[in-house]
Amino acid sequence: MMIRTVATTPYDxxxxxxxxxxxxxPVFQQPNYAENxxxxxxxxxxxxxxxxxxxxxxxxxxNREVIQTAIRMAAANGFxxxxxxxxxxLSTPAASNVIRKNGAFGGLVLSASHNPGGPNEDFGIxxxxxxxxxxxxxxxxxxxxxxKEIDRYLISDAAEIDIDDVGKRSVEGMTVEIIxxxxxxAALMETLFDFAAIRSMFEGGFRxxxxxxxxxxxxxAKEILERRLGAPEGSVRNFVPLPDFGGHHPDPNLVHAxxxxxxxxxxxxxxxxxxxxxxxDRNLIIGKGIFVTPSDxxxxxxxxxxxxxxxxxxxxxxxxxxxxxxxxxRVAEKLGIGLYETPTGWKFFGNLLDAGKVTICxxxxxxxxxxxxxxxxxxxxVLLWLNILAARxxxxxxxxxxxxxxxxxNYYARHDYEAVDTDxxxxxxxxxxxxxxxxxxxxxxxxTIAFADDxxxxxxxxxxxxxxxxxxxxxxxxxxxxxxxxxTGTSGATLRVYIERYESGPDRLDxxxxxxxxxxxxxxxxxxxxxxxxxxxxxxxxx
Ligand code: VG1
Ligand code: CO
Numbered sequence: 001m002m003i004r005t006v007a008t009t010p011y012d013x014x015x016x017x018x019x020x021x022x023x024x025x026p027v028f029q030q031p032n033y034a035e036n037x038x039x040x041x042x043x044x045x046x047x048x049x050x051x052x053x054x055x056x057x058x059x060x061x062x063n064r065e066v067i068q069t070a071i072r073m074a075a076a077n078g079f080x081x082x083x084x085x086x087x088x089x090l091s092t093p094a095a096s097n098v099i100r101k102n103g104a105f106g107g108l109v110l111s112a113s114h115n116p117g118g119p120n121e122d123f124g125i126x127x128x129x130x131x132x133x134x135x136x137x138x139x140x141x142x143x144x145x146x147x148k149e150i151d152r153y154l155i156s157d158a159a160e161i162d163i164d165d166v167g168k169r170s171v172e173g174m175t176v177e178i179i180x181x182x183x184x185x186a187a188l189m190e191t192l193f194d195f196a197a198i199r200s201m202f203e204g205g206f207r208x209x210x211x212x213x214x215x216x217x218x219x220x221a222k223e224i225l226e227r228r229l230g231a232p233e234g235s236v237r238n239f240v241p242l243p244d245f246g247g248h249h250p251d252p253n254l255v256h257a258x259x260x261x262x263x264x265x266x267x268x269x270x271x272x273x274x275x276x277x278x279x280x281d282r283n284l285i286i287g288k289g290i291f292v293t294p295s296d297x298x299x300x301x302x303x304x305x306x307x308x309x310x311x312x313x314x315x316x317x318x319x320x321x322x323x324x325x326x327x328x329x330r331v332a333e334k335l336g337i338g339l340y341e342t343p344t345g346w347k348f349f350g351n352l353l354d355a356g357k358v359t360i361c362x363x364x365x366x367x368x369x370x371x372x373x374x375x376x377x378x379x380x381x382v383l384l385w386l387n388i389l390a391a392r393x394x395x396x397x398x399x400x401x402x403x404x405x406x407x408x409x410n411y412y413a414r415h416d417y418e419a420v421d422t423d424x425x426x427x428x429x430x431x432x433x434x435x436x437x438x439x440x441x442x443x444x445x446x447x448t449i450a451f452a453d454d455x456x457x458x459x460x461x462x463x464x465x466x467x468x469x470x471x472x473x474x475x476x477x478x479x480x481x482x483x484x485x486x487x488t489g490t491s492g493a494t495l496r497v498y499i500e501r502y503e504s505g506p507d508r509l510d511x512x513x514x515x516x517x518x519x520x521x522x523x524x525x526x527x528x529x530x531x532x533x534x535x536x537x538x539x540x541x542x543x
Contacts, residue, residue: 001158001172003076007151008032014040014147016140018345018487020126022112025062028123032153034066035073037143038108039153041127042077044142048105050080054098054128056090056181057110058216058279060117061243063088064163066125070108071161075174076154079105082174085181088163089241091216091280093369093377094185096132100373101184105130111279114251115490118244122490133350133374137466140347182223185379189224192310192372193383197390202230206389207270210235210382211260211284214242215250217276220379229386235270250277252284252366252378253543254291265289272389272396276378281346282366283381287396293412295325295500298362300403301384302331305360307391308384310372317358319349322455322470323482323498324364325410334407343457343469344484350374351461364414364498366543401509408504411516415539416486417495417530425485425493428533432471432483439473444523448476455482473527478502481524495534497524 011030014021014037021037028034042048053074057063067088074082083098090098092109099107112124127135127143135143156172169176210225212218218239225231238246249256252275264273264286273286285292292300302318305311317338318328332339340358342348346369349361353371362368367376385396392399439452455469470484479501486494499520503509524530531537 001156003154003156003172005152005154006032006035008036008153010148010150011036012148015144016126019113019134020109020124022115022122022124022488022490024490025119025121025123028062028066034069034125035153035155036147036150037125038070038073040143040147040150041108042073043146043150044139045106049078051105052081052083052102053079054083054090054095054102054104054107056085056095056098056107057088058091058113059087059089059241059243060112060123060245060278061119061121062123063110063243066110066123067163068161069155070110071171071176072156072158073154075158075172076156079174081177083177083179084163086164086166086178089181089216089219091181091185091220093281093373093375093380094181094220096128096373096375097185097188098179099128099130100132109279113279113488114249114277114282115488116245116249117278118247121244128374131350131354131374134345134347136347136350138464182220185220186224186228188372189380189383190228192380193308193387194390195229198383198386199230201386201390202232206272207232208235208272208274209237209260209263209270211237211252211257211275212239213248213250213252213257213275213277214238214240214246215276215278215280216241217280217379220280224379224383245278252277252282253541255541255543257284260284261286261291272385274382274385276382277366280378281376283368283378284366285381285385285396287400290397290400292396292400293325293364294362294366294368295327295364295410295412296400296403297381298324298360298368299327299331299407300399301368301381301388302328302360303403304388304392304399305384308387311359311370315359316356317352319352319358319361321345321348321363322472323414323484323496324362325412325500326502327407327410328362330407340460343455343466345487346376348457348459348466351459355461357460364412404509405506408502409509411501411503411511411513413499413513413517414543415497415499415521416541416543417534417536418489418540419492420495420534420536422493424533425495428495428528428530429471429483429485432528436471439527444526445519447479447519447523450474450476479520481520481527483528495530497530497539499524
């Protein structure tokens with residue numbers, strides 16, 4: 001075995017986005033592409049000599065190759081120990097837990113999350129820091145700077161490392177510990193939730209369908225839901241992780257988890273339906289006959305969290321990303337706790353969680369989580385819902401109706417325009433930003449604009465400032481439209497338009513979302529010129 005210093009030349013496109021570096025597999029397969037990025041990460045960190053690095057991924061195509069590379073590079077760069085999920089598998093929240101539990105220096109999570117996988121689809125690499133959460137912007141910016149000047153990387157020429165058997169090996173003096181990816185995570189869940197109560201609910205005939213979408217949560221859900229909680233075999237579907245996710249997008253929304261949605265709306269619907277994404281950090285919640293928007297789910301989970309043992313002490317505060325609806329704000333207000341509004345991306349919650357300012361966090365993009373790890377956590381959200389259902393002995397529909405009656409309802413939808421021409425998308429945003437000052441007080445149809453700004457976040461813990469995080473248009477009466485460009489896509493640009501309207505009248509809690517939002521949808525096009533700039537008259541995905 002020998003450590004080699006390999007000369008390389010920089011790539012200019014290794015800028016981490018909302019959640020790490022994501023590119024098409026053929027881009028990652030270019031000579032030294034993954035190596036350059038991993039070395040740029042290592043070169044941007046403080047001293048880690050002898051420390052522990054966690055390595056895992058969501059099992060997608062190219063995962064195993066990069067796991068091998070990452071282990072060899074970690075050894076060559078001086079890490080003392082690598083903890084690797086068996087088969088190269090660790091869900092994102094499980095990786096976060098392994099980092100925290102072992103006091104690791106950090107971790108590499110190989111995933112492109114909800115993006116499709118396969119030889120011509122997406123791959124990704126993300127670095128997480130010692131608190132278990134995604135690296136803050138200060139680090140991701142340093143990585144990008146480094147990636148543009150890198151001229152060498154260090155790698156061991158060790159032969160292929162066995163990652164398929166639990167146990168310890170050694171590479172260049174670095175210990176490689178292959179661990180079961182599920183055990184620690186399942187144990188953590190048992191400390192948070194009333195497994196006995198959920199188990200007896202299943203014994204009483206409660207039924208659920210969990211769609212793992214052929215992605216990483218399959219083995220986790222099988223173990224926790226079927227083996228430990230006693231859900232009948234077959235409750236977890238599509239549970240075998242596949243490198244191409246069976247050719248589907250492992251994105252738990254109403255488009256890509258349509259089979260589950262159709263089941264939950266049918267006469268054969270079980271009591272509860274849920275799904276998770278490629279790397280296990282997102283969740284979709286559907287009750288019998290009712291889809292719960294992620295924004296509403298955050299609010300309902302926050303309002304009921306005290307019913308689970310892990311949160312019986314109450315919540316310190318709630319954080320949500322800016323485009324997420326204000327439903328959680330009303331819960332925070334009632335509980336008399338803080339509500340924090342952050343930019344899109346889980347990395348912005350880390351400081352608030354570390355400082356003990358918040359207990360629960362959420363994003364409209366199907367991400368919910370708490371201070372148990374520093375990532376959003378799909379199965380955690382499913383288990384908290386199950387715990388609440390077991391404690392309240394009511395249906396999802398009843399819980400939602402009671403919630404809306406108490407707090408009012410934030411009708412909400414996100415419209416995505418995918419693979420839009422990048423220049424056209426940038427022009428749309430630039431034009432919008434250019435006229436923000438003129439918008440307040442102007443009328444759009446029957447609506448009047450109350451405020452218009454470009455969201456800027458001042459982190460209350462480390463005082464860092466993040467600018468240009470999305471254009472917000474607020475209307476008199478409380479409705480809101482947000483425009484921003486995605487930072488996770490790999491082809492062209494994705495324009496996201498987030499639309500929200502609040503209603504509290506008892507006779508206005510049961511509208512169809514599309515009807516409730518129709519006027520705002522028209523206003524969004526009028527204000528931003530979506531069709532004019534992009535040539536699109538309909539969104540590709542509505543969630
Ligand atoms: C999207 C979501 C964001 C989420 C991010 C990573 O980012 O909007 O809320 O945190 O994906 O999720 P963007 O920049 O495309 O809007 V995951 O589950 O893809 O790691
Ligand atoms: Co994800």
